[in-house]
Amino acid sequence: MRRLRNLVIAALIRRDLGGQADLDEVVTTxxxxxxxAVQRVLAAVSADMSAQHGTPIGEDSGEEQELIVLGMGKLGGGELNVSSDIDLIFVYHEDGETRTTSPEQRPMSNHEFFVRTGKKLIAALAEITEDGFTFRVDMALRPNGNSGPLAASFGMVEEYLIVQGREWERYAWVKARALTGKPADIAVLEKIIRPFVYRRYLDYGSIDAIRNMHAQIRAEVTRQETRHPERSHNVKLGRGGIREIEFLAQVFQLIRGGRDAGLRDRSTRKTLHALAERQLLKPETVDELLHAYTFLRNLEHRLQYLDDAQTHTLPANDADRLTVARMMGCDDTAALLAALEEQRNLVARHFDEIFSDRKGDAKDEETKVEAELHVVLSSTDSEESIAHYLGNLGFDEPAEAARRMVSTWRSPRLQTLPEASRNKLVALVNASLPIIAKVADKHAVTLGRLLDFLEAIARRAAYLALLTEYPHALERVIRMIAASNWAAMYLTRHPLLLDELLDDRTLKATPDWTAFGREVRQRLEESPGDTERQMDVLREMHHAQLIRLLAQDLVGDLSVEKLADHLSALADTLVAETIHAIWMTFPNRHRDEPRFAVIAYGKLGGKELGYASDLDVIFLYDDDHPDAPALYARLAQRFITWMTAHTPAGILFDVDIALRPDGASGLLVSTVASFEKYQTTSAWLWEHQALTRARYCAGDADIGSRFETIRENVLRQPRESNTLKREVLAMRAKLREAHPSKSADFDLKHDAGGMIDIEFIVQYMVLRHAAQYPQLTGDIGNIALLKLFGELGLIDAELAVKTGDAYRTFRKMQHQSRLQGIEQARVGIDKVKDEITAVTLLYVQVFA
Known part of the structure; x- marks a missing residue:
């Protein structure tokens, strides 16, 4: 093995310096x-141990046990140096004793067996002979470090990680990779390790932990370089070195890996690529970091080529430095040092952008105010002092705001927080007060919403850390909750969305729904068989898109119509991917893609979806397979469950299926043929009215096309004018009776002259005239249809435009009410007098 190692390294040196091998070939080889080496040597020493002591058997399972060797560090990450130690950890599944088969064998406990096996493995790899060594072995990363047992059972590992595991060990265990062992045992071990390394929430506390760890490393490097100036230029641990790039990649893994399995790769290079794909780092930043990483790792290898030593610093003597410079393709040492400085400065700049201590640049006066308020808020008699301070800031109701602050601070929820979290919470409130005074119209109201939000997240130190690390995110939260009570409640229910407020690029980007659909499918496929996780993925991705649209909406970047288009497209995408994901869970599916489609009605059908709208849908299929009816009924049932079930991430959508053929007494799913027959021969007129706002949403496109044909044929049926008018007016009267006006203010939706009157006008006109004018069957929305009626001379063109404008105004006002958490939108009649007049006039003309 030693001779093979020498040959491998000699070949790599020749190929690397000859330009035939790149960094990937070197580290992969x-x-x-x-x-x-580990696998072959372990097999040999294990066979020797078993010959002497028998086979280790698990005391619970009765199954043969094997030593699992975990590769850590660069070995675990698949990026090993040419002259590196290998960091190993030895674990095994179960305790027990060895089972002997001859009197010569001496039984022993599994623990002792694997400890001895591990010692023999280390010796066989690391002892120096006339041929050198295979690998130096470092076992310091095992539980309890060098003072811990050399081999640990799964139970011991789990207890250690839960009770004693420290933040730096999370960083180390990211790289853990099993080099040996049975797949079933490895799967069990990964389930133990994953919750320790990857939190289920976004763990922004990792930033501070890694910042502290890095500061300790840098302090030690500085101390060593001060004592030994000849050891300067540490390409691994120095400023702008390899470790900073690794930290940059791994902090995102620790923060987000619990939510995104695509960020759990052990390779630094692959992780950086994943960060670019997810736009967590700019692609150009990742390109620069990868270029610097390649430069620094190549230089590290050339330093190690000199003497086959695990070194990361430039050699002390000039001759060796020149040799290294030439190996790097530089003319002289000065050129090498200049290139090295350029790359290190680049890495350091990107590192500081992520890890700079944002708390350290507060002004002295602000720090003093925070300290004073901390004392005030801790006092039992502090309202007057706080009110005075808030009055100086310009708060509109300082006394009320002060009472609320003191009440919140004295609440049991906050009083039982750890001191560090309480201090961080007070600092956030103090930082927020000047922002509220600057951006909010109603200071006390905004402060109340903010305190509700902070109370909700107070026990999650990671969220407090995020707002502390990113002051601009705190300001964005305040602006959102000042503008919208609905936004405040939504953020309070889903604080995970704080992460979406960090990056302007993604927050303000125009949605790409095709790309979003691909991302949803990819994320769902990362958790096969885990229904709860897949349901949470759908909800989390829905929430993320919703908060981005909300942010654009609140600053006026989206019209009501454009917002509704986006929300409808978002729902379409999630419906489509949910159907696909559920279908893939059916082991007895008889085809790769279901012959099944979801048809949208109501607001989704008319592409007028709001932030919290239900989905009105029906389900159609076209499949002659004998199992099809039962299978598609299960698909529809599971779809409803996936949409409506409450998970830790909330619900996705409420679903209404009342518009299916025969309503509540009808089948959950219908064949296309039976749907066509029902619509042609049995449907009520109000069902045809609903059909004017129906469209194919997701699933099989051929079924969608057939539905559109059926819809058009039904809407184009000749109808007797008076009968049609009488039935439409009767339905409108029923709706009015169900929603009587109980206020002097105008109900934008239900009152006469409001939105439903406009919708009934449009539905009647489509059903009355589509037989003669087929273009009226297009699903183009009420405003466009009104304009089209005018252009065709079916109604007064000017009045059609005014009514369309009224509908737009009503929708905008309704949307503003919803943003403030008001479900039933009412306004003073004086505000919409002209709009009501236009609608009423057209209503009378159409239904006279």
Whole structure:
């Protein structure tokens, strides 16, 4: 093995310096050799141990046990150096004893067996002979470090990680990779490790932890370089070195890996690429970091080529430095040092952008105010002092705001917080007060919403850390909740969305729904068989898109119509991907893609969806397979469950299926043929009215096309004018009786002259005239249809435009009410007098 190692390294040096091998070939080859060496040597020493002591057997399972060797660090990450130690951890599944088969064998406990096996493995790899060594072995990363047992059972590992595992160990265990062992045992071990490394929430506390760890490393490097100036230029641990790039990649893994399995790759390079794909780092930033990483790792290898030593610093003597410079393609040492400085400065700049201590740049006066308020808020008699301070800031109701602050601070929820979290919470409130005074119209109301939000997240230190690390996110939260009570409640229910407020690029970007659909499918496929996780993925991705649209909406970047288009497209995409994901869970599916479609009615059908709208849908299929009816009924039932079930991430959508053929007494799913027959021969007129706002939403496109044909044929049926008018007016009267006016203010939706009157005008006109004018069957929305009626001379063109404008105004006002959390939108009649007049006049003309 030692001779093979020498040959491998000699070949890599020749190929690398000859320009035939790149960094990937070098580190991949060394990793593969490391895996090979560990596996072959372990097999040999295990066979020797079993010959002497028997086979280790688990006391619970009765199954044969094997030593699992975990590769850590660069070996675990698949990026091993040419002259690197290998960091290993030895674990095994169960305790027990060895089972002997001959009197010569001496039984022993599994623990002792694997400890001895591990010692023999280390010796066989690391002892120096006339041929050198295979690998130096470092076991310091095992539980309890060098003072801990050399081999640990799964139970011991789990207890250690839960009770004693420290933040830096999370960073180390990101790289853990099993080099040996049975797949079933490895799967069990990964379930133990994953919750320790990856939190289910976004863990922004990792930033501070890694910042502190990095500061300790840098302090030690500075101390060593001060004592030994000849050891300067540490390309691994120095400022702008390899470790800073690794930290940059891994902080995102620790923050987000619990939510995004695509960020759990052990390779630094692959993780950086994943960060660019997810727009967590700019692509150009990732390109620069990867270029610097390649430069620094190549330089690290050339330093190690000199003497086969695990070194990361430039050699002390000039001759060796010149040799290294030439190996790097530089003319002289000065050129190498200049190139090195350029790359290190670049890395350091990107590192500081992420890890700079944002708390450290507060002005002295602000710090003093925070300290004073901390004392005030901790006092039992503090309202007067707080009110005075808020009055100086310009708060509209300082006394009320002060009472609310003191009440919140004295609440049991906050009083039982750890001191560090309480201090962080007070600092956030103090930082927020000047912002509220600047951006809010109603200061006390906004402060109340903010305190509700902070109370809700107070026990999640990671969220407090996020707002502390990113002051601009705190300001964005305040602006959103000042503008909208609905936004405040939504953020309070889903604080995970704070993460979406960090990056202007994604927050303000125009949605790409095709790309979003691909991302949803990819994320769902990362959790096969885990229904709860897949349901949460759908909800989290829905929430993320919703908060982006909300942010654009609140600053006026989206019209009501454009917002509704986006919300409808978002729902379409999620419906489509949900159907696909559910279908893939059916083991007895008889085809790759279901012959099944979802048809949208109501607001979704008319592409007028709001932030919290229900989905009115029906389900159609076209499949002659004998199992099809039962299978598609199950698909529809599961779809409703996936949409409506309450999970830790909330619900996705409420679903209404009342518009299916025969309503509540009808089948959950219908064949296309039976749907066509029902609509042609049995449907009520109000069902045809509903059909004017129906469209194919998701699923099989051929079924969608057939539905559109059926819809057009039904809407184009000749109808007797008076009968049609009488039935439409009767239905309108029923709706009015169901929603009587109980206020002097105008109900934008239900009152005469409001939105429903406009919708009934449009539905009647389509049903009355589509037989003669087929273009009226287009699903183009009420405003466009009104304009089209005018252009065709079916109604007064000027009045049609005014009514369309009224509908737009009503929708905008309704939307503003919903943003303030008001479900039934009412306004003073004087505000919409002209709009009501236009609608009423057209209503009378159409239904006279």
């Amino acid at each position: 060394m990793t593969a050799f490391g895996d090979f």
